[in-house]
Amino acid sequence: MADLDIQIQEARAALDAHVAEIVQWHFSPETGCPFWLDWARDADWDPAAEVKCLDDLLAKFPHFQDEWLRDQQPEVWVPAKFKGKPFNIFETGGTTGMPKQRIGWEDYKIDYSEFSDTLDDAAFPRDHYWLMVGPTGPRRLRLSIEHLANVRGCSCYFVDLDPRWVKRLIKEKQFDQAKAYMEHVVDQATTIMKNRSVSALFTTPKLLESIAERYESEGSSLYDAGIRGVFCGGTTMDPQYTRFLCEELLENKIGFVPTYGNTLMGLAKHKPLTPEDKYSITYYAPQPRALMRVLNPDTNAPVEYGEWGRVELTTLTKEFFMPRFFERDEAIRREPIELYPWDGVAEVRPFGALTKKIVEGVY
Amino acid sequence: MINIPVIRWGEPYESLDTEEVIHHRTGEVLAKVGQANPGLLARDMRQAARAREVLREIPIKDLVEMMKKAGDLYLNATLPLGDGVQTPDDFARQQSASTGLPEHMCKFNMEKNHFVLNHMDQILDSLTRGLDISILERGFGVEDRGVPISYQAQSPVLGMVLPSNSPGVHTLWMPVIPMQIGLILKPGPQEPWTPYRMFAAFTEAGVPKEAIGIYPGGGEMGAETVSRCGRVMIFGSTQTVKNYSGNEQVQVHGPGYSKILLGDDVVDQWEDYLDLMADSIYKNSGRGCINCSGVWASRHTEEIAEALAERLGPFEVKDPTDPEAGLAAFTVPGQAEAVWGMIEDGCEETGTTHVTAKHGARLEQMERCDYIRTTILHCDSPDLKMANTEYMFPFTSVVKCPQEKMIEKIGGTLVASAITNDETWAAQLTDATNIDRLNIGAMPTIALNWLQPHEGSIVDFLFRTRAYQTPDERLKELCAQ
Numbered sequence: 001m002a003d004l005d006i007q008i009q010e011a012r013a014a015l016d017a018h019v020a021e022i023v024q025w026h027f028s029p030e031t032g033c034p035f036w037l038d039w040a041r042d043a044d045w046d047p048a049a050e051v052k053c054l055d056d057l058l059a060k061f062p063h064f065q066d067e068w069l070r071d072q073q074p075e076v077w078v079p080a081k082f083k084g085k086p087f088n089i090f091e092t093g094g095t096t097g098m099p100k101q102r103i104g105w106e107d108y109k110i111d112y113s114e115f116s117d118t119l120d121d122a123a124f125p126r127d128h129y130w131l132m133v134g135p136t137g138p139r140r141l142r143l144s145i146e147h148l149a150n151v152r153g154c155s156c157y158f159v160d161l162d163p164r165w166v167k168r169l170i171k172e173k174q175f176d177q178a179k180a181y182m183e184h185v186v187d188q189a190t191t192i193m194k195n196r197s198v199s200a201l202f203t204t205p206k207l208l209e210s211i212a213e214r215y216e217s218e219g220s221s222l223y224d225a226g227i228r229g230v231f232c233g234g235t236t237m238d239p240q241y242t243r244f245l246c247e248e249l250l251e252n253k254i255g256f257v258p259t260y261g262n263t264l265m266g267l268a269k270h271k272p273l274t275p276e277d278k279y280s281i282t283y284y285a286p287q288p289r290a291l292m293r294v295l296n297p298d299t300n301a302p303v304e305y306g307e308w309g310r311v312e313l314t315t316l317t318k319e320f321f322m323p324r325f326f327e328r329d330e331a332i333r334r335e336p337i338e339l340y341p342w343d344g345v346a347e348v349r350p351f352g353a354l355t356k357k358i359v360e361g362v363y
Numbered sequence: 364m365i366n367i368p369v370i371r372w373g374e375p376y377e378s379l380d381t382e383e384v385i386h387h388r389t390g391e392v393l394a395k396v397g398q399a400n401p402g403l404l405a406r407d408m409r410q411a412a413r414a415r416e417v418l419r420e421i422p423i424k425d426l427v428e429m430m431k432k433a434g435d436l437y438l439n440a441t442l443p444l445g446d447g448v449q450t451p452d453d454f455a456r457q458q459s460a461s462t463g464l465p466e467h468m469c470k471f472n473m474e475k476n477h478f479v480l481n482h483m484d485q486i487l488d489s490l491t492r493g494l495d496i497s498i499l500e501r502g503f504g505v506e507d508r509g510v511p512i513s514y515q516a517q518s519p520v521l522g523m524v525l526p527s528n529s530p531g532v533h534t535l536w537m538p539v540i541p542m543q544i545g546l547i548l549k550p551g552p553q554e555p556w557t558p559y560r561m562f563a564a565f566t567e568a569g570v571p572k573e574a575i576g577i578y579p580g581g582g583e584m585g586a587e588t589v590s591r592c593g594r595v596m597i598f599g600s601t602q603t604v605k606n607y608s609g610n611e612q613v614q615v616h617g618p619g620y621s622k623i624l625l626g627d628d629v630v631d632q633w634e635d636y637l638d639l640m641a642d643s644i645y646k647n648s649g650r651g652c653i654n655c656s657g658v659w660a661s662r663h664t665e666e667i668a669e670a671l672a673e674r675l676g677p678f679e680v681k682d683p684t685d686p687e688a689g690l691a692a693f694t695v696p697g698q699a700e701a702v703w704g705m706i707e708d709g710c711e712e713t714g715t716t717h718v719t720a721k722h723g724a725r726l727e728q729m730e731r732c733d734y735i736r737t738t739i740l741h742c743d744s745p746d747l748k749m750a751n752t753e754y755m756f757p758f759t760s761v762v763k764c765p766q767e768k769m770i771e772k773i774g775g776t777l778v779a780s781a782i783t784n785d786e787t788w789a790a791q792l793t794d795a796t797n798i799d800r801l802n803i804g805a806m807p808t809i810a811l812n813w814l815q816p817h818e819g820s821i822v823d824f825l826f827r828t829r830a831y832q833t834p835d836e837r838l839k840e841l842c843a844q
């Protein structure tokens with residue numbers, strides 16, 4: 001058996017064991033949270049006894065409903081073992097109406113500490129300064145980026161961007177206002193960059209473009225401004241766009257780390273780009289703590305490798321259990337690799353992007 | 364199948380994102396066109412000044428000669444296209460295959476473009492109203508009547524957000540290069556052919572390639588072109604026209620709503636003008652903004668509608684390679700069905716009659732494209748919904764309206780052919796600001812004089828005339844050079 005096949009089998013075995021452990025945790029009265037214990041009672045089956053591996057979970061649990069994160073008070077998600085410990089409340093969505101809320105304690109730190117191990121010290125020097133230009137506020141990302149910087153001995157500056165406001169402006173066709181807000185954000189970011197020493201930048205692709213354009217219009221560049229690594233996520237990055245970012249804005253001199261993640265799942269890692277990839281980015285979930293599958297939305301079956309399907313997320317930590325959540329994204333299913341011997345998702349874009357207009361704004 | 368790259372100031376750029384251009388009947392992939400992301404244009408626009416600089420190194424009279432040569436090359440030569448080559452026949456076949464326009468009409472459009480390029484000196488002379496062309500080159504000079512004048516370019520490049528459905532619009536941007544202004548072309552998704560063939564012909568004729576960029580892409584690319592270019596020409600709906608109203612950077616070419624107006628003094632002889640009306644409606648597939656979409660008269664309108672229906676209604680859908688083909692295909696899925704749905708809805712209104720119904724079904728649906736055969740409606744009032752509409756196929760409403768109310772009721776009209784000998788009415792029509800091109804007399808709406816401006820002069824759009832004062836000695840010395 002080839003090495004990769006063995007790695008795949010080992011990863012799968014670890015995942016199966018982790019699934020059994022996490023389900024046991026969330027559905028046992030001494031450790032689980034009120035929401036899942038009540039849910040199991042209503043469903044009239046015992047996940048703790050019946051889920052022994054991933055296949056059991058996939059066969060027995062329905063899709064996680066995001067309304068549960070809107071409608072329920074946060075305390076219903078507190079596992080018994082965490083009772084009495086104050087928690088962080090992180091939000092996602094919420095352009096209109098109630099946002100989805102996920103509570104947490106240490107998960108984001110674990111995710112981002114692990115992620116730090118994948119970063120190259122040349123692009124993301126230790127003991128230096130980072131700048132995050134993006135959604136802070138109630139988002140997990142703000143604390144996560146600061147933690148990531150801290151883990152590497154760095155401190156982080158922040159410039160906030162409110163994606164809910166941008167999406168609303170775009171939806172209402174107030175393009176001038178959206179542009180003015182973007183300029184306002186870029187003004188703040190470049191002010192920090194010009195007055196402080198910053199080597200690593202976390203931002204969204206569109207803000208990266210605008211910040212780079214600001215420097216270039218002044219005869220400078222991101223590299224000249226001292227940036228050595230860019231950590232980027234939030235919106236679609238198709239191969240042409242990724243190539244544009246790498247070749248033209250980062251001049252193939254600045255390290256580029258694309259990310260895919262969200263408040264509910266955590267942070268996926270990307271396969272380091274090689275010429276054969278032709279700038280097609282593949283992400284791998286932080287398995288076994290989370291799992292991503294690419295499904296045919298009509299049959300719920302995994303699509304073949306190389307085919308497009310809808311992304312399904314499963315989060316498996318002691319703080320949060322979220323089985324089979326249908327994300328509003330579609331992606332290409334990719335094969336396992338040695339670095340990450342499980343399925344990957346590539347060229348992620350909003351679900352139905354080819355058939356309907358999606359408001360992504362700058363986020 | 365040809366791979367067509369993005370062109371960045373003359374240099375090919377192989378995008379990783381491509382869109383297929385499909386044959387509307389066979390489904391054959393004719394080309395894969397590289398798609399530009401908006402950021403490419405944003406970056407390249409930093410070098411836009413260079414496009415004008417390289418053109419200003421060449422005297423306008425030489426650029427005019429290059430245009431003539433380019434016209435010949437465009438019409439007759441085998442020219443490079445992406446990773447292949449393209450003969451004139453290839454061009455007509457490909458353009459027909461992707462836009463749905465019959466091949467013989469594509470060839471006719473080639474002749475039209477060739478004519479414009481070949482008469483560039485006369486066209487520039489008429490567009491500038493006989494201006495000494497060195498004044499454009501230098502930016503200032505002395506008019507024939509001895510008055511100093513300055514023409515200041517308002518942008519180093521003109522952006523063009525081009526449509527897919529009407530190859531005829533390309534004549535509008537041809538005078539730009541000889542006026543030493545660069546070009547940013549965003550082709551329509553189904554009509555990349557003309558921009559790329561013109562680029563090949565221009566550069567082969569000696570125009571510096573650095574003066575031209577071609578950025579295919581979707582709506583985002585169009586929006587980027589509008590926001591980045593100091594002057595931009597776009598084509599769109601009535602709503603698009605409204606959106607950019609008052610924006611001096613943007614010249615919008617919307618629907619034409621072109622009309623034939625029969626004066627009370629001639630309307631009793633309406634049969635004399637039947638050929639003229641039919642040609643205005645049907646020629647060049649009825650797709651152009653200068654095709655007639657309304658015949659207005661105070662009486663005999665039922666008979667006129669019946670006669671037009673009798674003349675044009677029976678015309679059948681023919682293969683695009685058939686020299687007799689008169690109808691163009693709708694190549695965007697669902698579009699013809701939606702258009703026909705709107706017409707059927709409109710015909711529900713009391714007073715609106717579909718006159719071509721007796722000549723068979725109008726909507727013909729095929730596997731990959733659809734057609735709508737010539738449709739004539741009768742409206743017994745100018746206030747009906749269908750009295751003032753336009754679609755991209757031979758379609759006309761014959762509208763009953765008293766002559767004294769016509770000017771007010773026709774609304775915005777690109778071409779009005781008013782057939783009348785009534786000089787009082789002709790004077791009122793001349794003053795009507797809702798009419799752009801005015802023909803007084805028995806002239807079809809589609810009759811164009813290339814030496815006259817179309818929806819405003821492109822010279823006035825690209826240049827600002829302004830005062831320029833300097834000592835006479837300096838003026839004389841510089842103008843003598």
